[in-house]
Structures are given as C-alpha cells and as structure tokens.
Amino acid sequence: MIPATVAFEFPPINVLLRWQDVAPSINKVVLIGFAAAIIGTSIFLAAARKDPKQAPRGARNLAEVIIDFIEKQIIMQTMGPSGLAWTPFLLSMFLFIYLCNVPGIIPFIQMPATARMGLPAFMALMVWVVYNVTGIKHQGPVGYFKSVLFPPGVPKALYILVTPIELISTFVVRPFSLAVRLFANMLAGHLLLVIFALLSEALFQARDRILIPVGVLPFAVLLFLTGFEVLVAFLQAYIFTTLTAVYINMASHAEH
Amino acid sequence: MEAISAIARLAAEAGDAVADPAAAKAAAAAASAGYAYGLAAIGPGIGIGIIFGKAIESMARQPEAAGMVRTTMFLGVAFTEALALIGFVAFILLKFA
Numbered sequence: 306m307i308p309a310t311v312a313f314e315f316p317p318i319n320v321l322l323r324w325q326d327v328a329p330s331i332n333k334v335v336l337i338g339f340a341a342a343i344i345g346t347s348i349f350l351a352a353a354r355k356d357p358k359q360a361p362r363g364a365r366n367l368a369e370v371i372i373d374f375i376e377k378q379i380i381m382q383t384m385g386p387s388g389l390a391w392t393p394f395l396l397s398m399f400l401f402i403y404l405c406n407v408p409g410i411i412p413f414i415q416m417p418a419t420a421r422m423g424l425p426a427f428m429a430l431m432v433w434v435v436y437n438v439t440g441i442k443h444q445g446p447v448g449y450f451k452s453v454l455f456p457p458g459v460p461k462a463l464y465i466l467v468t469p470i471e472l473i474s475t476f477v478v479r480p481f482s483l484a485v486r487l488f489a490n491m492l493a494g495h496l497l498l499v500i501f502a503l504l505s506e507a508l509f510q511a512r513d514r515i516l517i518p519v520g521v522l523p524f525a526v527l528l529f530l531t532g533f534e535v536l537v538a539f540l541q542a543y544i545f546t547t548l549t550a551v552y553i554n555m556a557s558h559a560e561h
Numbered sequence: 562m563e564a565i566s567a568i569a570r571l572a573a574e575a576g577d578a579v580a581d582p583a584a585a586k587a588a589a590a591a592a593s594a595g596y597a598y599g600l601a602a603i604g605p606g607i608g609i610g611i612i613f614g615k616a617i618e619s620m621a622r623q624p625e626a627a628g629m630v631r632t633t634m635f636l637g638v639a640f641t642e643a644l645a646l647i648g649f650v651a652f653i654l655l656k657f658a
Contacts, residue, residue: 317657318653318656318657378628378632382628382629382632383632482640482643482647485643485646485647485650486639486642486643486646488650489646489647489649489650490642490646492649492653493646493649540635543635544635544636544638544639547632547635547636547639548636548639551636
C-alpha cells in the first residue's frame with residue numbers, strides 16, 4: 306500500500322462497467338451494441354446497392370473481403386463445402402461480435418459491449434438452440450441424442466462413465482464456456498487497460514517529482530496492450546464463430 | 562507453504578479488523594481472490610505452451626498443412642484457455658461480488 310506517494314485508487318467495478326441509464330435499461334453498453342448492429346448492416350446494404358457490372362470498390366470490397374474470410378478461413382476449414390449454406394448466419398455473428406469488441410480500444414468509447422455477460426450469454430444460448438435444432442433436424446430426435454449420449458465405438462460398460470460426461474459437456478459446458486470465454490477475455494482486456502491507464506495517470510501526477518518519469522513505463526505497456534487488444538478483439542470473434550461452426554458441423558453429421 | 566500461510570495471516574488480520582462474521586468472510590474472500598486466479602492460470606499456461614509448441618513443430622515439418630493446423634490450434638487454445646478464464650471470473654466474483 307503506497308497511497309501516500311502515489312495516489313493510485315482503483316475505482317469500484319461498477320464505475321468501470323456500468324453507466325447511468327440514458328433511458329430505462331439503455332446505457333453505454335447497449336448503445337454500443339446498437340451501433341455495432343447498425344454499422345454491420347449498413348456496410349452490407351451499401352455493398353449490395355452497387356452495380357454488379359462495375360469493378361467492386363469501397364464498401365463492396367470490404368464486404369467481399371469479410372465474406373471471403375468467413376468462407377475460406379472458417380467454414381471450409383471446419384465444415385467443408387457442405388457448410389457454405391451457413392455463411393449468412395456465421396457472417397453476421399462474426400461481424401456483430403467483432404464490432405462489439407472493437408469499441409474496447411476506440412478512444413473516448415473504450416468499452417467492449419461483450420464485456421458484460423448479457424450479450425455473450427445470449428449469443429451462446431442462440432448457438433445452443435441452433436446446433437441442437439440442426440442435430441435433431443439432420444439425425445432425428447432419437448438419432449441425435451443417441452449419437453451424442455452413446456457415441457459409437459465405445460465398449461458397452463464404459464457408457465456408465467461416458468454418457469453423463471457427454472450429457473454435461475454437450476448441453477451445459479459448451480454454451481457456458483462459449484459465453485464465458487468471450488466475456489472474460491474482453492473484461493480482462495478492459496481491466497488491464499484500466500489498470501495501466503490509472504497507474505500511469507497516478508505516476509504522472511505523483512507528489513514525489515522523482516516518480517513522474519517512472520510513469521513512462523506503465524504508459525508504454527498501455528500502448529502495447531492497446532495494440533494487443535486489436536488482436537484479441539479479432540481473435541475472440543474468430544474463435545466464437547469457428548466454435549459455432551464446429552458445433553453445428555458435429556451436430557449435422559452422425560459420428561461413425 | 563508460504564502462500565498458504567500468507568492467506569491464513571491475511572484472513573486472520575481481516576478477521577481481527579471486523580467483528581461481523583459476514584464482513585470477515587467477504588474480506589477473506591477479497592484477500593484470497595488473487596490466489597484464485599494465480600492458481601487457475603498454471604495449468605492452462607502449460608497447456609497452451611504445449612499446444613503452440615506442437616503446432617509450430619508440425620507447421621515446420623509440413624508447411625502445406627499450416628492452415629488446417631492453425632485452425633485446430635486455435636480451437637485447442639480456446640478450450641484450454643476456458644479454464645483460466647473461469648478462474649478469472651472466480652477472481653472477479655470473489656473480489657467484487
């Protein structure tokens with residue numbers, strides 16, 4: 306504890322994560338979520354309105370790069386050509402999560418909307434519904450639960466062990482870890498940025514003159530972490546989408 | 562050993578400071594929150610190291626399979642990292658809830 310020389314105080318967590326409501330239950334996080342949805346939609350609306358005979362430019366180039374990434378890097382790597390029908394769903398999911406993550410490093414906004422549990426939890430629940438419905442549609446209700454709970458090629462006696470593990474891991478742990486992974490990554494990044502920003506501020510304003518140059522060190526780390534968060538924002542959107550694709554793929558093909 | 566005795570000392574100090582048992586429990590939870598994350602990070606740290614090491618090995622051995630290896634590597638990292646992140650959530654819950 307060195308508050309005498311360096312006035313370093315960590316604000317309560319609600320100050321960092323929660324703002325006063327603009328309207329009932331509409332705060333900054335919700336506004337960022339709205340903005341992400343609107344920006345994502347408008348990129349593709351602007352791209353769709355272009356004349357298909359002209360060479361693509363502007364918004365259309367951007368949209369093509371994003372679609373290319375989703376198709377080549379996510380769907381072809383996990384689901385194969387048969388999964389290309391899932392492009393619209395995975396594309397909108399990827400874009401929405403990415404645009405919710407990126408405000409974490411945009412100056413003066415600096416809050417990832419996914420750092421509140423509500424949004425990731427809802428997305429994970431949606432994915433849970435989607436892959437279970439896909440599995441039931443492709444394999445029938447009996448076939449789906451049979452292939453999930455009683456995977457073929459396992460000795461009969463081991464089902465006592467395997468079935469409860471599969472039951473919990475497929476229907477409970479999967480959506481939970483999907484939501485917690487996104488939420489905790491973004492929250493951890495946000496808290497790291499807050500800690501180093503506060504530390505450099507406290508050192509720059511320290512009463513001991515000798516401490517002021519030391520503040521350059523946490524500030525350098527802050528710059529580095531901001532760059533790192535650019536990567537994390539992309540990577541988390543990518544991992545969430547890839548895992549969704551993997552789960553849908555596992556549900557739509559019976560294990561042999 | 563030292564860490565455990567440090568937790569005990571912190572908990573005892575917190576217990577002395579506040580007579581109310583609920584407040585004492587909250588103080589002990591806040592004091593041990595850091596250890597919760599530190600302990601949770603050990604296993605995933607080793608695991609992610611192994612995953613990346615093996616992925617680099619296989620990419621160097623077979624560069625044409627790099628795309629597939631990279632996707633699978635990120636999947637493995639995501640599953641392993643989840644444990645560390647649950648530890649981080651436990652830290653948040655202990656510290657602030």
